Amino acid sequence: MRILYFAWLREKAGVSEETITPPDTVATVADLIEWQRQRGDGYGEAFADTAVVKVAVNQEHVGLDHPISNADEVAFFPPVTGG
């Protein structure tokens, strides 16, 4: 599973991109966040408040209950501020 981080989530997680293989129990975005948070350090900080974390799966905005699989590209970022 390819994971991307942007803006301050990237800074807090300390990584912009990584490929991981979470256990089968990680079935949704919410599961993934919980699992990442337990990896500690920057991850814990990045995901401290999920209310301000937005998620895209395969480049589409999704909710926390969206299902994920190892073939997906999952991106975490703060609310967008372009334009």
Next chain:
Amino acid sequence: MRILYFAWLREKAGVSEETITPPDTVATVADLIEWQRQRGDGYGEAFADTAVVKVAVNQEHVGLDHPISNADEVAFFPPVTGG
């Protein structure tokens, strides 16, 4: 009193600009239109339907009851279509 005509009012009246001195009984725009209409020919045609005639006195949009005097510039034209 300086009178100006624009667009199809100009074409119907057959004049673009004239200086006239209407009698003292002509106190409002409506009076002036009635007086002009009686001058006949093109004027009658130009003012046949006052619902489609717009008026400006001294370059400001006004209604038919607006007072006028000999020092005024009065313009007659159809609804505007710029832009």
Next chain:
Amino acid sequence: MIRVQAEDFDVGRELENLSKGNLSVGGVSSFVGLVRDMAGDQTIKAMTLEHYPEMTKKALAKIEAEALNRWPLEATLIIHRYGRLEPGDRIVLVAASSAHREAAIEACHFLIDWLKTQAPFWKLEETPDGGQWVDARNADDKAAGRWVNKDPGRAE
């Protein structure tokens, strides 16, 4: 700024001037009106814009002042052409710049809506059937009326 002229204008340069040297501008909104080659089902070869010069500048200045009064703007611009124009030619440019996107966009929308119903311009279209004066559109009155309704304390 207001300009009424026969000549064409350079949209890029005009819009650049709305923010040039003013670093508090966050957005520039604009509308360019062009001559179409059709009106309803009739082909248009050209159109001639007649106007009432002494009144045009007054009317446009009033519209501009009203926009500056209603929104927090850094600058506004109205350029309107007169004379004979052909399909594809630019007729009008209105623009507004502001620190805030919404103010620039709304003011620009207001400028073109009010210009359409307040500024003394008339269009004579050259059609295969001869010259034809363009009728005022009810839709334009309605569009302009929206800005009155938005601010009922200031009925015009």
Next chain:
Amino acid sequence: MIRVQAEDFDVGRELENLSKGNLSVGGVSSFVGLVRDMAGDQTIKAMTLEHYPEMTKKALAKIEAEALNRWPLEATLIIHRYGRLEPGDRIVLVAASSAHREAAIEACHFLIDWLKTQAPFWKLEETPDGGQWVDARNADDKAAGRWVNKDPGRAE
């Protein structure tokens, strides 16, 4: 058309392309977003726009398709820059052309409102206190929400 690029763009030429060779265009509406030198009461020396390239194009294409679906448009354009920009620099250009003024204006307004909440860009401002990520504004969500409310059958 959609372009995501580090380089600046030529507003006049881009807007001209929205009507060039298409004589049914009656109006071109546009919005240009610029970097300001202040954010609240803090001076901004520069900002860096980060984005998510694979997603940006997808998101902008979706926004553009939605506009083309909602209004009778002749053309649309979104250009968004990324990288380091200084006060006065252009960030974004959105534009729409149509036979009809209202369609062009509304579509342009929609494009910028939706871009602000849907396209994956983030701004890092350089302030005297160091780098500061720009917070999403509630006002932007509200502005974008307006277009959902206008067409309640198509909640996004």
